[in-house]
Amino acid sequence: MMIMIVFAVMTLLDPAFAQRQPDPINPTRESVNEPALLEHSPSIKGRITILDSKAALVEQPQGREWRRFHEGWMPWIGAAVPGAMILLLAVFFLIKGRIRTQPNELSGRKIARYNAFERFTHWMTATCFVILALSGLNYIFGKRLLMPIIGPEAFSALSQWSKYAHNFLAWPFIVGVLLMGAVWIGDNVPNRVDWAWLKAGGGLFTNSHPNAGRFNAGQKLVFWFAIIGGLVMAASGMTLLFPFTVTGVNGMQITQALHAIVGVLFITVMLAHIYIGTVGEEGAFEGMASGEVDLAWAEANHNLWLREQQGKEGTVSRTLKSEPAE
Structure with a gap:
């Protein structure tokens, strides 16, 4: 009340006093706009008194890019890359068929290829x-695919258990990758024989059998991808x-994108590995199933x-295809 009386008296004594007063405050005009703020910092943050410092982040524009990637690009990548591999393998199978070992090529004798610990x-x-891939x-x-079919309640329960499986089975997967690296790294060192194998296309197109050690060049590529990709998945997953x-x-957004992309590539490479080890080549699965393979196949x-x-057994190396089956 006193302020209003003083203001009225000053206006009567000095009419120019009212004209010298500042304009009413306009919050929109006086505030700093978003582009101006982002010129100085990649995010907009405030001050907080709680312990969670992340709550101070008001806006982080990179989140829009992550959402565009996660909801836009990632589904296309996740479908197109493995889908292209499945299509390629299907075409190859229709043209080439299963690589078979002729009965007259088998010796009837076995040799140990993988021990129990390796298997x-x-x-x-x-x-x-497999479980990590499906849950991922x-x-x-x-x-997009399951929820419209099984309903939101069933999808929610499935996703919850998938999350548990993904989180807990990641640990034995990491242990397995480390063990495979320790056990097989000596047999997967690249050499000149591998280059010759690659130039010959592994004999897939000529029905030949290029020289190979315990693992051929194709298997070595899969091994190194599994080790390096597995370590990347482990680091980003943790x-x-x-x-x-x-x-x-x-x-975190960059890590999630990396984890997803490497995971899709991992699935794609393993599709080819599974194909060759099962329907692609006769006799390949036998070694990892029983630990033994036919001498002629080897x-x-x-x-x-x-x-x-x-040589380790003190026997003489010789071509076994010409030997009669026992």
Whole structure:
């Protein structure tokens, strides 16, 4: 009341006083716009008194790019890349068919190829990988493909259990990758024989059998991809499993994108590996199933390794195809 009286008296004594008063405050005009703020910082942050410092982040424009990638590009990548591999394998199978070992080429004798520990490591890692791959694909395609079919309640329960499986089975998968690296790294060192194998196309198009050690060049490529890709998946997965312990919001978004892309590439490469090890080539699955392969099959596909094994046993290396089956 007193302020109003003083203001009225000053206006009567000095009419120019009212004209010298500042204009009413316009919050919209006086505020700093978003582009001006983002010129100085990649994000807009405020001050908080609670312990969670992430709550101070008001706006992070990179989140829009991540959402565009996650909801736009990632489903297309996740469908197109493995889909192209499946189509390629299907065409190859229709043209080439299954690579078979003729009955007259078999010797009837066996040689140990993988011991029990190697087979256990392989199947433990492979089982975990399949579940991790399916649960990861559910993260990308579940709400688009499964939820309209099974309903939101069933999809919610499935996704919850998929999350548990993904988080817990990641650990034996990491252990398996490390064990495979330790057990097989010595047999997967590249050499000149591998280059010759690659130039010959692995004999797939000529019905020949290029020289190969315990693992041929194709198997070595799969091995190194599994080891390097597995370590990348492990590092990015643990970053996501323990959020904000290593990086901030933007770093988490980049890590999630990396984890998804490498995961899709991993699935694509393993599709080719599974094809060759099952329907693609006769006799390939036998070694990892029972641990033994036919001597003639070993001579045809891994002749240098077979001769090395024969040398360790004190036998004379020789071509077994000409030997009669026992």
